[in-house]
Amino acid sequence: MFSEVKQFIANSTHDLSVNLSRIFIWTVWLIYVGYLLLSDIPPGESLLHVTPKTLAEIFNLSMNFWLVLPIIFPSEAPINNPVLEGLFNIVVTWGLLFWGFIIDGRNQRFSMMTFLIGTALLTNVFFLPWLGLRQVNPQVATNSLTFVEKVGESRVLPSILAGFFVVSLSWAVLARPEYGDITTRWQDLLELLFSDRLAYSFVVDMLVFWLFQSWLVKDDMARRQWDNDKILWLVRLIPFWGLIIYLWLRPSLKLETQNNS
Numbered sequence: 001m002f003s004e005v006k007q008f009i010a011n012s013t014h015d016l017s018v019n020l021s022r023i024f025i026w027t028v029w030l031i032y033v034g035y036l037l038l039s040d041i042p043p044g045e046s047l048l049h050v051t052p053k054t055l056a057e058i059f060n061l062s063m064n065f066w067l068v069l070p071i072i073f074p075s076e077a078p079i080n081n082p083v084l085e086g087l088f089n090i091v092v093t094w095g096l097l098f099w100g101f102i103i104d105g106r107n108q109r110f111s112m113m114t115f116l117i118g119t120a121l122l123t124n125v126f127f128l129p130w131l132g133l134r135q136v137n138p139q140v141a142t143n144s145l146t147f148v149e150k151v152g153e154s155r156v157l158p159s160i161l162a163g164f165f166v167v168s169l170s171w172a173v174l175a176r177p178e179y180g181d182i183t184t185r186w187q188d189l190l191e192l193l194f195s196d197r198l199a200y201s202f203v204v205d206m207l208v209f210w211l212f213q214s215w216l217v218k219d220d221m222a223r224r225q226w227d228n229d230k231i232l233w234l235v236r237l238i239p240f241w242g243l244i245i246y247l248w249l250r251p252s253l254k255l256e257t258q259n260n261s
Contacts, residue, residue, distance in 0.1 A: 044197025086172025102152035138222030158247035
């Protein structure tokens with residue numbers, strides 16, 4: 001009897017913790033959308049008053065995704081401030097890191113892939129809702145991995161994304177010499193943050209990613225039967241690179257074979 005009461009209390013405490021976590025995530029999402037996209041408080045135009053200039057800026061940044069055009073076909077690439085291009089590509093790269101947790105989408109009510117694609121395009125407009133909608137999922141996967149899941153489990157993924165982060169940061173600091181030295185670019189960054197909604201949103205997105213980048217790690221550790229508080233705190237405290245290190249070091253996923261007999 002005592003053990004049943006103890007188990008009931010433990011389950012109730014767990015359910016309360018999960019519900020409070022969801023309330024917190026959805027509250028952050030509402031503040032994020034209301035403040036960053038719809039309000040006139042941040043610098044630049046809100047989504048409700050977007051101008052052709054802002055749309056052109058979005059298009060030009062998208063054309064220079066991962067700096068493929070500027071590096072391979074520079075004459076065909078739109079010319080943007082390299083600091084803004086670097087910020088944009090770092091945010092996109094960070095969002096793609098969460099593909100390393102694609103296995104978390106198994107047995108969920110919604111397709112995680114849809115939210116991951118949305119995260120690559122609109123960052124936390126999609127990433128936070130996934131965290132709010134998903135069910136706690138520490139179960140060991142059964143059956144074979146799909147191709148996409150194999151990519152997510154591969155250590156090649158964080159290695160490639162780490163490389164793109166370094167390239168994007170180097171581009172912001174060194175590319176397009178006509179934009180001046182590091183001091184000038186730092187001043188440009190500060191000016192952009194106080195005048196350009198896109199630049200401002202990229203920084204906000206990075207802060208939100210940092211706040212929530214460890215959210216899927218505990219379940220992922222449990223799925224691998226890996227208990228390592230130091231690594232968990234590393235992910236929580238070090239933006240981007242903490243997650244890279246986790247994806248490099250985590251044990252390989254051991255599948256459980258279902259017994260259909």
